[in-house]
Amino acid sequence: MNISVSAALGASLVLAGCNTMPPEVTPAFTPADPTYGITDNHYHPVVSYTHREPTDPQNWRKLNDDLSPADKGAGS
Known part of the structure; x- marks a missing residue:
């Protein structure tokens, strides 16, 4: 009976986590939006x-000194 109680508890926890839908993912802009503009x-x-x-x-x-990013006398 211990295994069946553990299985029922595990199944109820799994199903409890699945009762909500994830939020809808939308892009920051849509191509059909006329206010977005054309680059x-x-x-x-x-x-x-x-x-x-x-x-x-x-x-x-x-x-080399002209092309070097180091300050004059920086040692590298």
Whole structure:
């Protein structure tokens, strides 16, 4: 009888947790909403070309220092 009481208790707990429906999940906006507006869609090319010319060799330390995000004398 102990097993049947445990089974009845377990079944009643499972069914008690299922008596409410979950809240309805809706998006923040709908496509049919006229107040939402239309975003600005403009063309972005996938492949772009930038013409570059060869230059003379330059001081590599100065180039590294110019491109470095660290403060001067920061040690890295």
